[in-house]
Amino acid sequence: TTINDSIGGRCPLCLCEFEEGSGKKFSERNDLCRISKCYHRFHKECLNSTWFVKLKDEVGEYGIIIKHDLPKEKRCPICRIEVDLDEALIITKMQPRKAQCQYD
Numbered sequence: 001t002t003i004n005d006s007i008g009g010r011c012p013l014c015l016c017e018f019e020e021g022s023g024k025k026f027s028e029r030n031d032l033c034r035i036s037k038c039y040h041r042f043h044k045e046c047l048n049s050t051w052f053v054k055l056k057d058e059v060g061e062y063g064i065i066i067k068h069d070l071p072k073e074k075r076c077p078i079c080r081i082e083v084d085l086d087e088a089l090i091i092t093k094m095q096p097r098k099a100q101c102q103y104d
Helices: 044-052 085-093
Strands: 032-034 041-043
Touching: 032 044, 041 044, 044 085
Parallel strands: none
Antiparallel strands: 032 041
């Protein structure tokens, strides 16, 4: 697979288009990230919420409590390849821009 450094496309997690207009390549933007092993691309905030934001526990249909724990292993949400912890921590330290898309 070759690395696509254009801004075209959309985040597969939130389904919003990557914003263009800054004149920068994908790799020059600090609000976007790419997993190095598989080259899948995401908004940084979307990937962080998948890996590092704990969901609230829920009560299921029959009163059973459903616990949502944070995954110990970080994996690409698309192809499930394991991401090194060092890379996951680098992604979390990237500074995001303000909201890149609005949810209707």
